[in-house]
Amino acid sequence: MTRALDIAFPLALAALVLGAWEWAIHHWQVPHYVLPAPSAIAQALCANFASLMASLGSTLWVTLQAFAAATLLGVATAIGFTQSRLLERTLYPYAVILQVTPVVAIAPLILIWVGFDHINLALVIVATIVAFFPILAGATLGLKSADFNLLDLARLHGASRLQVLWRIRLPTALPYLLSGMKTAGGLALIGAVVAEFVAGSGTATGLAWRIVESGNRLEIATLFAALALLALAGVVIFAALSLLEWALLRRWHESAISE
């Protein structure tokens, strides 16, 4: 019952807002190049469906690659940090610098260095940088959160570093890592969009490029359609990662156990 209401109330709000929006556009005769009505956006979506889907696919592909790369790199770096204090001391400040430097500012450099003939690689690198840090932070915290007594017990029984990592540290880190991954999933999409914006015309074919292009042509309805698809993609990514988290943690972790 409450589950149904969780879905019903937001849907009702959406219907209300869209209805009011539609009415307001017609009532005040708002020009379509300023703000198109929801019906016009839906029409634009249908009219450009094939090309918008291709753009969505392109953006999602960059996002997926960046997310996978950020996860692998983040976990690998975090494992390195827990194995070597020296490595952590040396590298951590640079990880922070990478995180706090606005990626829009370094994206043009990356595009130049990688080259416009490898545009997909350049986009993936930019998006990876954006998504990397939450994974690193989550995995590092998680790997360090292993129960000290459990680590002592492993030592007592002569466990190797690899055994400790595999049997104790990684399972302990899983909830923290998944939380980082949920943040990183959304960031990978944002990173892909930012990279496409910077890459600009003639190179990128993703949704962000469609937004720029539609804006330039004053096809605001198409712009909104692309925007809606981006938002939808973000929601789907978040939902998929939440599902993964639930599947992996539901049996044992407090955060995923329902009453």
Place this chain on the structure above:
Amino acid sequence: MTLLSLFGVGKQFSNGTQALRDLSFCVNQGAFVSLLGPSGCGKSTALRLTAGLLAPDTGTVDFPSSRPETGFVFQEPTLMPWADALTNVRLPLDLKSVRRDEANARAAVVLARVGLGGFERALPRELSGGMKMRVSLARALVAQPQLLLLDEPFAALDEITRAQLGDDLLRLWQEDGLTILFVTHSVSESAYLSQRVLVLSQRPGTITADIALPGARDARLSPATIEAQRTISTALNGAIAA
């Protein structure tokens, strides 16, 4: 035969706390020895030194024969929350790369011995505090240790559960011929369970009384047990006053 001996052991922590000073005692094979003292007197430190988890600053921890296979039970159950009871018990065997089917069989046998037959697939969060402690005890026993070290294992349990677990521990000690070093701050527990009680002074801990309790104390409130409690209490009060 002496299984382990500590001689002149001292330990200071990096924050400057002197936990132990000139601690010396021997434990014979097959003995059930309690290490009793006030909170913060270094009992746990002594146990960790014995287990080899800490190195002493001064003195020696010596095993006249080779270092025995050792089981350790912490004050908390210290289980892996993601793993079922069987997998938790199996951990020492897994770390020794014992074959999976053999490890499972051995873990199941030990679980049954601590009264948890049928709970192999239960996760820690599905078990009560006493049951979790039993899993922890089973894990300490699965590798067939000669020496069992227990660090106030029943301190967080209710009285009834504590009494049951104490009796089970006595049974396992007798059946397996274990040597047990049992850290506790409970006079009644040490009087009922052990053959010998070492009383530690306040920090820095050192042994102030070595009380042998010969003969069986077949019940918690038998005259012999009460008499043992009185002896231990007197020694403990002396240790605290000193």
